[in-house]
Amino acid sequence: MQAQELIRLLKTKLSEETYEYDYNRETNKLRLTHKTINKGIDISVPPILAKYETKKEQVIEEVIYMIHQTFQAMEKEKAGDINPSSSIYPVIRSTSFPTKSNEGNRFITKDHTAETRIYYALDLGKTYRLLDEKMLEGWGIRETEIRERSIFQVRNLVNNFKKDEVAGNIFYFFNNNDGYDASRILNESLLKEMKKIIIGDMTVSVPHQDVMIIGDIRNETGYDVLAQMTMHFFTVGTVPITSLSFIYENGNLEPIFILAKNRVVKEKDEK
Structure with a gap:
């Protein structure tokens, strides 16, 4: 699917009578403006196209749902129906x-x-x-x-995770679908608790908004696996953040660059 095909499909579900479409080819972003409330949102097109390759119509429904929910929130805000007592x-x-x-x-x-x-x-x-x-x-x-x-x-968020082992390395996936999975990187207590069960190097990755990956990297292959994994999640995420991972040491997060043949470079080493 190409960008113009996606836009045509969205127009069949989100009428041009209600929404104004403005696609920027240079930035690959679609500006969707609700004509009634005169507010808009920017939608990054490439991640949707990438996810469409595997999820097909499901990803379109997810995007439509996100758009509806966002504009409903904007309508509430305009009507003064929200207040700071909310979370x-x-x-x-x-x-x-x-x-x-x-x-x-x-x-x-x-x-x-x-x-x-x-x-x-x-x-x-x-x-x-x-x-x-x-x-x-x-x-x-x-x-x-x-x-x-x-x-x-x-x-106070629930911290459920799934555990997977790849080539002797352990990965913990936090994917609670509450919109704040990447935010868990700010929970210092959680990171310290995870550090206690890590045997090798502890890495933390937030490739997109809806996932945090903590790695227990026990051999060189683990870094290659981590690099491929984070790049995949970064590519398919609706709100991508960074394809880089962080080493967690002494309570600090330090970005690392994973190069060819398992070579790992810390940001300060590259400077």
Whole structure:
């Protein structure tokens, strides 16, 4: 499927009477604007096309569902039907992710690693809304309070995971489908607990929003497996973050570059 085919398919399900379509070929992003509430969202096309190769119509339904939920949240916001008493969570994004909303308001953020940045979101049930400075001004809430609330919330998340072994290496997949799987990288207590059961090198990966992978890398092959795994998840994720992984040592996350023939380079070594 090509980008134009995807857009034509979306138009059969999301009428042009309600939505305005604007596709940017240079960025491969589709701008979808709801004409009634005069608000829009940007949709990255390549990840959807990649997932379509295996999931076919299912991925289209997932995208439609996401669009409906997002605009419903925007309608609630416009009607003043949301408030700061709702849950606030941190969300992880790439450092290339915009720092301002489409209206030009600065998002509430915090530096995390060289590859990732922390944003903050108001949970709306089936979707969430990134917080910006205008929202905080309206509520009369300080950024420090937002950060404190969010860390408390992420610590209370259920941390179910699946375990897999590949070539003598152990991988733990956190995929709870709650929208905050990557956010679990901010749960220091969880990372410390996982560190206790790790025998080899402990790696942490957040290739996209809906998965966190903790690796117990016990041999050189493990790094090759990790590189292929993270790149795959990064490619198919609806909200990709980074294909790089992090070494977790002494409570710190340090990006690593996995090169050919199992060579691992820490970011500080490359400089």
